[in-house]
Amino acid sequence: MFTSLMVFHIVISILLIVLVLLQFGKGAEAGLLSGGGDASFTGAQQGNILTKLTTVLAVLFLGNSILLAKIQSTKSSSSILDGDAPIAAPLNNDAPIEAMENKEEAADAKTETK
Structure with a gap:
């Protein structure tokens, strides 16, 4: 059914x-x-x-697009990005408290040695 709807979509697209x-x-x-x-x-x-x-033809195109999207979304239940960890590093105010304390101790140690 999905293949026939795709062929129908291509024909509608060309006619449009x-x-x-x-x-x-x-x-x-x-x-x-x-x-x-x-x-x-x-x-x-x-x-x-x-x-x-x-x-x-525009109404058929839009309706067929929605139907194809609905069929495709029910066909796959997972995403390719489900297992990936986020790449972005946390912002300064999002960093853990322990890391902030370690940075403060390191800064204090630098000022004492000068």
Whole structure:
């Protein structure tokens, strides 16, 4: 099921890209489909149909993305970072009290030797 949903997602993605590229923006004199003598669509109908198809494909794309994410999250229960220790060193105020006392004793010893 996951593989078929991925193939469906790829097909939706390609169709969505093609539909967005076929549309023309405001002020554009001619879109990709407006030339070539195709009399089945007028300018307003063409934009209407392409806009509706783009909206439907965008909703399918988003819904399929959410479904794929949901399936993938239930498939794996652990993360690759679960066993790793944090790399960052603690900040000064987060350091253990013993380490702070040792630093203070070392600083006192340095000032006494000078």
